[in-house]
Amino acid sequence: MRKFWLVFAQSTTIALGVLFVVVIFRPDWLTWHSMHTGPNITIHEVTAPGNGPQITSLSAAAKKAIPSVVNVFTSKEVRLPRNPLANDPVFKRFFGDHPDSRSQRVNNLGSGVIVSADGYILTNHHVVEAADEIQVALHDGRTVPAKVVGSDPETDLAVLKVNLTGLPSISFAQPDKGNVGDIVLAIGDPFGVGQTVTMGIISALGRTHLGINTFENFIQTDAAINPGNSGGALVDANGNLIGINSAIYTRTGGSQGIGFAIPVSLVIQIMDQIIKHGSVTRGWVGVEVQDLTPELAESFKLPNTNGALIAGILKGGPADLAGIRPGDVLIDVNDKPVKDSTSLLQLIATQTPGQTAQLKLLRKAKEMVAVVKIDKRPKIEQPVDDEQ
Secondary structure, three states, rough: OOHHHHHHHHHHHHHHHHHHHHHHHHHHHHOOOOOOOOOOEEEEEEOOOOOHHHOOOOOHHHHHHHHEEEEEEEEEEEOOOOOOOOHHHHHHHHHHHOOEEEEEEEEEEEEEEEEEOOOOOEEEEHOOOOOEEEEEEEEOEEEEEEEEEEOOOOOEEEEEEEOOOOOOOOOOOOOOOOOOEEEEEEEEHHHOOOOOEEEEEEEEEEEOOOOOOOOOEEEEEEEOOOOOOOOOEEEOOOOOOEEEEEEOOOOOOOOOOOEEEEEHHHHHHHHHHHHOOOOOEEOOEEEEEEEOOOOHHHHOOOOOOEEEHHHHEEEOOHHHOOOOOOOOOEEEEOOOOOOOOOHHHHHHOOOOOOOOOEEEEOOEEEEEEEEEEEEOOOOOOOOOOOOO
């Protein structure tokens, strides 16, 4: 009996030793790749990570993009409101006559991105709007004057030009290749503290109906964007430009994790037109449209909410001359489907003025085609704020 217990103890000791070695050196031998807990449930255990590249630093991306991002300083004269007591006889008796208007010089701060070695710089329209003096501070410490080549308030983009060559221009990412969850860096000069890099991810793509610009297709990111970042670069993990930082959602004035950038696909279109022509030309047909709600779709006996409802027609405009009426639902422009009012606006805007376009529409649930001669989209009249 004693010999039996001795053999049992030795066997147990050896088994425990083997188990210990396996746990230390080959734990994967003990991994169950799947466990069945019932007839309909299978639990899959995660296997050990592969040997693929792991991102441990984004310094290479930042180093690549930083020299192409500049600070933009603007200055302009703005009118101040007239003192409401200026016409009061008692006020005049003690203080004399005052001019009808006063003015003061206001400075603004933003960012920009060098897009060509010969001095073209992208920024936001609202950064340089109405500025009578613009200075650009380069990454190497030089500060040079800049002029506005052209701007587009409907996308909030502007192109500046400085009289320099050999500048470090940024590289552009392939349009529309970003995905939700991709790592991004926002580069700019928030609050004037100096050039700053923040990191986040792409939170959403194709954001529209925000009421920020006429033409919207924003990249949403949680990379910290603050006042002064406007016009700066949003780059991918390789340091390539994927967007121009433009706006934030905030209740405090600072970043709350919801920032918006104009995607590079739209940036290239606008930039090319401004550099070539000094302005942006878009197609226009003279209609007022609205989105289709489920209730509207049901009342028009439509199978879904795809398309845009014509709410109004400009008399004598291209759509009116083509026979389009209020109540029609536009579903297609030159064989490209219309998803909603925003997509219709963008599809019409890309048409060349003077050419014709085929607009497919539904009238009383019957499909029709209207041939419209595209006109040039009128310029938006910028409001004059007498309170500035």
